[in-house]
Amino acid sequence: MSTPAKLAMLLVIAFVIAIGGVLLLDGSDETTPVSGQEADNRVVRDDSRILGAKGSSDVVLTEFLDFECEACGAAFPIIEDLRQKYDGEVTFVARYFPLPGHFNAERAARAVESAARQDKFLEMYQLMYETQREWGEQQSPADDVFRGFAEQLDLDMEQFDTDYSSEEVAERVQRDVDDGMALGVKGTPTFFLNGERFEPQQIEDFDAAIDELLAK
Numbered sequence: 001m002s003t004p005a006k007l008a009m010l011l012v013i014a015f016v017i018a019i020g021g022v023l024l025l026d027g028s029d030e031t032t033p034v035s036g037q038e039a040d041n042r043v044v045r046d047d048s049r050i051l052g053a054k055g056s057s058d059v060v061l062t063e064f065l066d067f068e069c070e071a072c073g074a075a076f077p078i079i080e081d082l083r084q085k086y087d088g089e090v091t092f093v094a095r096y097f098p099l100p101g102h103f104n105a106e107r108a109a110r111a112v113e114s115a116a117r118q119d120k121f122l123e124m125y126q127l128m129y130e131t132q133r134e135w136g137e138q139q140s141p142a143d144d145v146f147r148g149f150a151e152q153l154d155l156d157m158e159q160f161d162t163d164y165s166s167e168e169v170a171e172r173v174q175r176d177v178d179d180g181m182a183l184g185v186k187g188t189p190t191f192f193l194n195g196e197r198f199e200p201q202q203i204e205d206f207d208a209a210i211d212e213l214l215a216k
Contacts, residue, residue, distance in 0.1 A: 042179040043192045044093050049113075049121050051083060051092040059086075059194060059213045061206075062093040064180045066188040067109060067128040068102035068136045075189045076129040082206055090210060094125060096176040097188050104135060104142040109173045111146035114163035120153050127152070 043062050063079065065072045083092055096113070098105030108128055115124035127149050135142045143164075150160045163169050180190070184197075191198040193209055200206055 042182055043195045045175075045179070048093050048095060048176075049116055049125075051079070051094055051122055051125065053088070055086065055089045055091040057089050057091075057214055059089065059210060060091045060093060061198075061210070062095060062192040064095045064097040064176070064183075064185045064188060064190045064192075066097055066099050066102060066105045067112065067125075068105040068132065069099065069188045070132075070136070072189045073129050073132045073136075078203065078206070080126075082210070085207075086210060086214075089214060095180060096173045097180045097185060097190070098173065098177070099188060102136075103139050106170075106173065107142060107146060108135075109176075110164055110169050111149065113169050113172055114160050115150060115153060115155060117163050117169075118155050118159065120155060123153050124149060 044060060048062075061079075061082070063072075063075070065075075079092065082090070096109040098109045112121065112124045112128060115121060131145075131149075135145045146164070147157075147160070150157060183192075191200070194213060198209065200209075
């Protein structure tokens, strides 16, 4: 992907981050952001979903994301490029943060989490973004679409259906949301690098920050 194309995507990301507080609930602060060790624990939990394999270094890039969010869709190829560049070195963590303003975002998160329970997290994560334009921004349930994705990935459909509609999966998604809100997340995508809020101004900021941490 060319640098101009990536820069255009980052501009979209910056715009949505700027209006994120409007998209989340009513824009009000209902929680007090945490700090210290509690914040570190909420950025990445022991069972947080990892994109690919865990890296050999201590560098961790965490993204709170919404599968229906256009800016997250724009960030997707950037993260994929970073995963390829830092393969085996950096750990990339994805946290669910579906925004109420997106009709199918929570459903998409439940579908991805259900696939994760059959070791197909990465595949469903990628499929959601690759097809976002087909199902996103709709005001009708995309349950059948997501079920079709599960069939495409050759999942055990009985298990998928059970997980997709279960309270356990819904609570798992909500826990990520609760962690994000406690950390002060208001819009998506929101990044944390080694537990610290990371707000890149340009594409190269990702590489520079990661390279600096790897050098240590």
